[in-house]
Amino acid sequence: xxxxxxxxxxxxxxxxxxxxxxxxxxxxxxxxxxxxxxxxxxxxxxxxxxxxxxxxxxxxxxxxxxxxxxxxxxxxxxxxxxxxxxxxxxxxxxxxxxxxxxxxxxxxxxxxxxxxxxxxxxxxxxxxxxxxxxxxxxxxxxxxxxxxxxxxxxxxxxxxxxxxxxxxxxxxxxxxxxxxxxxxxxxxxxxxxxxxxxxxxxxxxxxxxxxxxxxxxxxxxxxxxxxxxxxxxxxxxxxxxxxxxxxxxxxxxxxxxxxxxxxxxxxxxxxxxxxxxxxxxxxxxxxxxxxxxxxxxxxxxxxxxxxxxxxxxxxxxxxxxxxxxxxxxxxxxxxxxxxxxxxxxxxxxxxxxxxxxxxxxxxxxxxxxxxxxxxxxxxxxxxxxxxxxxxxxxxxxxxxxxxxxxxxxxxxxxxxxxxxxxxxxxxxxxxxxxxxxxxxxxxxxxxxxxxxxxxxxxxxxxxxxxxxxxxxxxxxxxxxxxxxxxxxxxxxxxxxxxxxxxxxxxxxxxxxxxxxxxxxxxxxxxxxxxxxxxxxxxxxxxxxxxxxxxxxxxxxxxxxxxxxxxxxxxxxxxxxxxxxxxxxxx
Numbered sequence: 001x002x003x004x005x006x007x008x009x010x011x012x013x014x015x016x017x018x019x020x021x022x023x024x025x026x027x028x029x030x031x032x033x034x035x036x037x038x039x040x041x042x043x044x045x046x047x048x049x050x051x052x053x054x055x056x057x058x059x060x061x062x063x064x065x066x067x068x069x070x071x072x073x074x075x076x077x078x079x080x081x082x083x084x085x086x087x088x089x090x091x092x093x094x095x096x097x098x099x100x101x102x103x104x105x106x107x108x109x110x111x112x113x114x115x116x117x118x119x120x121x122x123x124x125x126x127x128x129x130x131x132x133x134x135x136x137x138x139x140x141x142x143x144x145x146x147x148x149x150x151x152x153x154x155x156x157x158x159x160x161x162x163x164x165x166x167x168x169x170x171x172x173x174x175x176x177x178x179x180x181x182x183x184x185x186x187x188x189x190x191x192x193x194x195x196x197x198x199x200x201x202x203x204x205x206x207x208x209x210x211x212x213x214x215x216x217x218x219x220x221x222x223x224x225x226x227x228x229x230x231x232x233x234x235x236x237x238x239x240x241x242x243x244x245x246x247x248x249x250x251x252x253x254x255x256x257x258x259x260x261x262x263x264x265x266x267x268x269x270x271x272x273x274x275x276x277x278x279x280x281x282x283x284x285x286x287x288x289x290x291x292x293x294x295x296x297x298x299x300x301x302x303x304x305x306x307x308x309x310x311x312x313x314x315x316x317x318x319x320x321x322x323x324x325x326x327x328x329x330x331x332x333x334x335x336x337x338x339x340x341x342x343x344x345x346x347x348x349x350x351x352x353x354x355x356x357x358x359x360x361x362x363x364x365x366x367x368x369x370x371x372x373x374x375x376x377x378x379x380x381x382x383x384x385x386x387x388x389x390x391x392x393x394x395x396x397x398x399x400x401x402x403x404x405x406x407x408x409x410x411x412x413x414x415x416x417x418x419x420x421x422x423x424x425x426x427x428x429x430x431x432x433x434x435x436x437x438x439x440x441x442x443x444x445x446x447x448x449x450x451x452x453x454x455x456x457x458x459x460x461x462x463x464x465x466x467x468x469x470x471x472x473x474x475x476x477x478x479x480x481x482x483x484x485x486x487x488x489x490x491x492x493x494x495x496x497x498x499x500x501x502x503x504x505x506x507x508x509x510x511x512x513x514x515x516x517x518x519x520x521x522x523x524x525x526x527x528x529x530x531x532x533x534x535x536x537x538x539x540x541x542x543x544x545x546x547x548x549x550x551x552x553x554x555x556x557x558x559x560x561x562x563x564x565x566x567x568x569x570x571x572x573x574x575x576x577x578x579x580x581x582x583x584x585x586x
Contacts, residue, residue, distance in 0.1 A: 048078035072121035074102030096560030116394020122158030129167035163209035214241030290315025357397025385439035386523030392559030402528030414477030
């Protein structure tokens with residue numbers, strides 16, 4: 001029986017003591033270790049399996065952490081974490097109190113830059129390289145970026161700058177033709193042609209003053225290490241084009257790369273996914289969006305759908321299958337997605353621009369300058385709003401109300417259930433005169449029979465869900481479910497305000513004249529969110545009522561299951577019940 005090599009490695013220092021001939025065995029062990037842990041603990045699988053050899057080669061050839069290694073996004077960094085002292089705690093990955101699913105600066109000196117959103121590695125690595133140059137330090141700076149991420153505008157900005165510097169920067173292009181969904185765009189086609197040897201035009205990276213090498217087989221350890229050693233002697237900006245297979249080493253993950261990006265639980269030996277329950281469940285909010293936009297687009301020829309590289313995650317894939325000429329995956333390009341929607345809107349189309357709440361942050365100027373300022377009726381669908389769970393601080397959608405609420409001309413709506421989501425989508429495509437943002441969470445809703453007839457929603461109108469005495473609880477969005485459970489046996493009133501902008505001021509005046517105490521509940525930062533809007537209303541109209549604002553505290557919330565995280569900050573039903581009971585006793 002072979003002696004385990006992985007068990008002897010607690011840092012890259014031990015890795016660099018191995019004979020190069022032993023590295024293929026280490027790669028096999030590392031791959032099996034990732035598969036065995038992710039099979040039971042869940043997480044991102046395919047991306048890390050695809051870069052096992054590349055990860056080993058990088059830490060073998062370079063003197064990390066003095067030489068600085070940056071993993072773009074971080075989906076591909078599991079092997080890196082395991083080799084850099086976190087093997088024994090890797091089973092805590094993405095769990096509350098455990099290690100992060102992404103590289104994180106305060107977790108390890110080997111995590112040189114925190115990542116979670118894509119296409120940041122080139123700019124960060126260039127910044128580090130320039131700093132080393134200014135300080136007279138002799139170290140290497142390596143950015144590992146995927147072919148889907150390098151097509152992003154920010155990556156191009158970094159390439160453009162790096163090409164006119166003498167910085168000691170190495171960009172490794174991990175080319176596997178897929179991000180979460182298959183890569184798209186002209187650059188993807190260019191890279192495909194390079195791999196086939198059919199690209200007739202000049203090399204785009206050499207044109208940007210990079211020393212280009214490749215493409216090479218990213219699973220051939222000897223080839224990768226030899227090229228890395230050569231590139232260590234080359235001055236200035238360099239780009240190594242590496243071909244890998246996402247999901248390498250697990251047949252199903254290689255065959256079904258979209259499903260096995262983050263497959264949930266599966267059998268580590270066979271690779272088969274865990275059997276799903278036959279129990280009838282409420283739909284995921286993303287699927288309600290996906291099926292509803294198809295229904296509406298079949299009736300309204302002006303509807304188009306846009307997503308930046310998330311057709312599966314947003315479920316725009318259903319429209320891409322049913323009406324492919326009116327559904328657009330624009331790649332990892334949120335800024336472009338928003339302004340593309342704005343341009344379409346000027347010509348009478350009705351764009352549904354579906355972007356995760358946390359990713360819409362990247363297109364803030366475009367929302368203001370290109371959409372709201374021009375009062376263009378773009379329909380923003382903000383998936384993954386609120387706490388999203390195991391992806392943690394980089395992915396929680398808990399700032400959208402704050403950063404959108406201050407923008408003139410913009411309507412903001414949060415449905416409490418699937419029916420409300422369908423109805424606001426229906427209402428929006430009937431012909432608004434201004435843009436609207438619709439925020440909804442990750443995960444399943446509460447309504448089995450959700451495909452009901454549409455009804456128009458009156459803009460700016462909240463609803464009463466329960467009448468009681470003593471206090472009024474105002475909720476926004478799907479937090480209504482937790483509130484409903486919390487106050488089931490309490491004599492209090494509950495209002496779903498639905499719109500954060502415009503607020504239902506008529507209803508609010510009635511509430512503030514009836515109840516001395518008002519409680520607001522939201523799955524959003526308490527700074528600048530829904531509760532802040534209610535406080536502003538009370539201040540403007542000089543209401544003396546006591547207002548209690550409940551929501552996400554003014555800190556970055558780490559990773560963990562949504563239910564666990566809600567409990568940790570007092571937003572689960574039981575915690576809300578105790579909080580409201582304590583307010584009643586005052």
